Amino acid sequence: MASAKEYGYFIKGNKLALIEKDTALDNDVNSRDYGPDVTNVRFKSPQSSVTKGIELEYVRTPNYTLTTTGTEGTDFHRFIGWGSDGTNLLLFTYGVAAVADLSSLFAADDYIVISGSSRWNGLHQVKSTGGATGILTLKTKCNLKPSTISVAVDFTAKTSTASGYLSGDTAAATMDIEAFKDLSSTIANPYLFINSAVDTANNGIFSVSYPDTSGRIDFINKITIDADGDYTSTEESVLSENADTIDILNIFYEQLSVYEGVEVMEDESFDLDITRGQAKAIVYYLKAMRSEEMQDLEKREYFMALFLKELGRSGSSRKYGPYIAAGHWNMK
Numbered sequence: 001m002a003s004a005k006e007y008g009y010f011i012k013g014n015k016l017a018l019i020e021k022d023t024a025l026d027n028d029v030n031s032r033d034y035g036p037d038v039t040n041v042r043f044k045s046p047q048s049s050v051t052k053g054i055e056l057e058y059v060r061t062p063n064y065t066l067t068t069t070g071t072e073g074t075d076f077h078r079f080i081g082w083g084s085d086g087t088n089l090l091l092f093t094y095g096v097a098a099v100a101d102l103s104s105l106f107a108a109d110d111y112i113v114i115s116g117s118s119r120w121n122g123l124h125q126v127k128s129t130g131g132a133t134g135i136l137t138l139k140t141k142c143n144l145k146p147s148t149i150s151v152a153v154d155f156t157a158k159t160s161t162a163s164g165y166l167s168g169d170t171a172a173a174t175m176d177i178e179a180f181k182d183l184s185s186t187i188a189n190p191y192l193f194i195n196s197a198v199d200t201a202n203n204g205i206f207s208v209s210y211p212d213t214s215g216r217i218d219f220i221n222k223i224t225i226d227a228d229g230d231y232t233s234t235e236e237s238v239l240s241e242n243a244d245t246i247d248i249l250n251i252f253y254e255q256l257s258v259y260e261g262v263e264v265m266e267d268e269s270f271d272l273d274i275t276r277g278q279a280k281a282i283v284y285y286l287k288a289m290r291s292e293e294m295q296d297l298e299k300r301e302y303f304m305a306l307f308l309k310e311l312g313r314s315g316s317s318r319k320y321g322p323y324i325a326a327g328h329w330n331m332k
Helices: 171-183 276-293 297-316
Strands: 007-012 015-021 064-066 076-084 088-092 111-115 122-128 135-141 148-156 165-168 191-195 204-209 216-225 231-235 241-259 262-264
Touching (some): 064 111, 076 216, 148 171, 171 216, 204 241, 276 297
Antiparallel strands (some): 064 262, 088 135, 111 241, 122 135, 148 165, 148 241, 165 216, 191 204, 191 241
8 A cells, every 4th residue: 555645845936846745764863853753844855756646736827928929030939048148148049041130039128938948937028139149138147157258269170080179279268268168067068159250150059079178179060940940950060260259158058939929017007817706805905905004903804804705715616526515315
């Protein structure tokens, strides 16, 4: 017979975390849970797998409404990953032939909604479009280290036996690149966004590796979005170029969807998606608060009672299963 398990949860931002009650005694003599007849009341990350799974129901009311039509290139856009300029969150994209021009798609102070990210899903506001750089800068704070460097490099095209790579053009540039590599050493699968290169083929988003050679970065594949909106990874084909001053930005590869057409709640003119019962509860609550300000405690308690009753009635309407009417025993 399976033993009962007790779970709890807590909320962090817009994420729901599940925890399990640990009922096992701790055999550590220095532990507060050591010894017989000691009840362990600690909650931890789930201690065991659940064969049939756990269903979580979690409702969060956002402070915005999406009115997007989902038309790609109009109010729906795809991005290849995210990064930082050292202060703000950046979103990156790149077309098959050239960098994407975002100046006609977004404007400063626009609200957008991100989905598909492991970290940044939700509402954000545009700080600047970056023009024809393929970089969308948001007002969201993101202090990522290392974030970006501007450096003079030499590009070397691939050969039949070696992939293409870049290296520092000067001793100082070599040191800057090596410091950038050292700070990125914990990233399992590094990606870079390269901008401002003389040759178009040398710009864009690349998966890379960091060899032991000082000041050198090897290219593996180039990541783009084609005309059909598909994410493609093709073998790199950088061109040889010397003394090319470029911008290198760290990027975390994720297939992001960005939606425009966002109505953000700013004042009382915003429509809230609530039920009739919830609306009545809000009215009672406001009347209770008004009575409290007028120091009419009797009315305050009266309207608070109505508020709680209406709130409970609204909550009970979400129960599952059939409603069964109970009658008298001799009813036919």
